Amino acid sequence: MNSLLEQIKQAFAEALTKIDPSLKDTDPMIRLTTDRKFGDYQSNVAMGLAKKLKKNPREVAQQVIDALDVADMCEKTDIAGPGFINVFLRPSYLAQTLAGLNTDDHLGVAQTQQPLHHIIDFSSPNLAKEMHVGHLRTTITGEVIARVIEFMGHTIERVNHVGDWGTQFGMLLQYIFENHPEVLENPDAFHVKDLETFYKKAKKNFDENDVFATEARKKVVLLQSEDPTAMTVWKAFVKESLRHCHEIYDLLDVSLTDIGESFYNTKLPGVVSELKENNMACEDKGAVCVFLDGFTNREGDPLPMIIQKTDGGYNYDTTDLAAIKYRIQDCGGKRLIYVTDIRQAQHFTMLFVAARKAGWATQDVILDHVGYGMVLGSDRKPFKTRDGGTVRLRDLIEEGVARAKAMITENREGAQLERVQSFSEEKINNIANAVGLAAIKYSDLSHNLASDYVFSWDKMLAMDGNTGPYMLYAYARIRSIGRKGGVDFDHLPKETPMILEHPAELALAKILVRFSDVVANVIKELKPNLLTDYLYSVSKGFSSFYDKKLGVSVLDAESDDLKMSRLLLCSLTAKTLKAGLYLLGITVVEEM
């Protein structure tokens, strides 16, 4: 099913073709109007076309309107200003569209006819340390992109490309050998309560104790030669560290498959030799490098991707090359998405160019790097704890939930409503959990990915404005209408007629029909904030619809037909919010 917007687009495209077959592929430039007095949608195509056709724009607009066949959809089409074509939707058509959405599990989001196999790489922390605030955006954003892709009917692998290899593991291994020798006997029992402290202790030893440092370096060599003892300890550590990560992913409701960097170890020599053979790689200053056109360093010399170091070792360029090849050739990835901070933009640009040049990423493979800005503290510097340490993700989540709970408890004390006062401790905890996480996630997702944003508990936990808690509240409020009226939203009679007469009803309806367009845009632009903005307009639209003064009554509607119709609108709004929030990785609550 095509969205209303797409139908209008198509009608315009047909009209243009009728005017002149050569205009077949002209974008009709259909946009939402900026003001209701201009109708609902507008086409800006006439102005641009006027020049080409050597006519005046309003004349062209008239020509388009004459050729346009939209009587079923539109009440009227007007020409305004320099040549805008304003489209006024027909309420009956709107009603019909809404009824269609209501019976569609995907709320109008078309299931793709050409499912692409997507592979998305996100979160990907280094296993040596505890996850911290730096992993927040990639983890949250990656999950959203993955969910949207799935929702459209594509297949997807969510890859956690964890840093489980490298020199710092020598240091950790040495520390384990010295302090936890029992690991060798019983690797499964290895348990670290605090990974961060563990890492710091090992690092301290490494920095201050030469003997330790020497032994640590030896452990790196042992690891690289796959010494069984070293491997046992390494595996125990990796497993334990991943357990820590997945505790966080569980809290965040994020799912990921761990494929660490070490997975590619055996593939690295092959990658290097392949690139040498096809003359992409050459030796330079003792290292094996890939030089790509257009990339230069400080001195203006060509900037290499180093794929084999002077000492024969490999680095992240090599691993990423091996991974991109593997994902395309072995996993069948047709679109690869990497979600990392924006500082790595150049690295990924080069990686993609190299993958194309090597012939791995063929033309039909789409490569995307989604770069995001930093999370800042109120001082506009990278977000830190009060004493300047990194903020652990675990602590961040706990604090969010605790603050949410404090807020709810406070409201409960102030509330006159029995409903809130009667909440059990368990219910409060559930709500706090949902609200706290929604606040953190929504705040992150509602910002433009490319910009840095300032982290603020007060802002993200605010009940008013474009926040997670407000969205959850809006949802809970709608659901309560159903409870109050003894109506099951999910089982409203299918034949319930939709009546759209009141301005508040029409306004809400026009917002609801846009859901699929927004989802399509999110996946095209890879910008979650397009969805948060939309959902906010949905809840604003609902609040106005439901307003005592300017909106309409639902349960106390003037007639049964109106009541049922409005309940249907409520139900559809709730579904839209729930679906949208689900895509954002946010779980709704039925009451709050």
Place this chain on the structure above:
RNA sequence: GCCCUUGUAGCUCAGCAGGAUAGAGCAACCGCUUCCUAAGCGGUAGGCCAGAGGUUCGAAUCCUCUCAAGGGCGCCA
């Protein structure tokens, strides 16, 4: 030095496939609760879209330059 990102209301941020008077939230001010969740709704005020040129019928949006902030630029990831 080269490259990338950012610069929009007092604050936090949208908008940037060019399109009508630049939007929202917070903060400020003014209204609205015998009634379905007021954790709400409506309104007022607040802007030389960093600056200067250019392209265009039309520019916050595209191009060039300048300024400011941040980042990247050979063996870390």
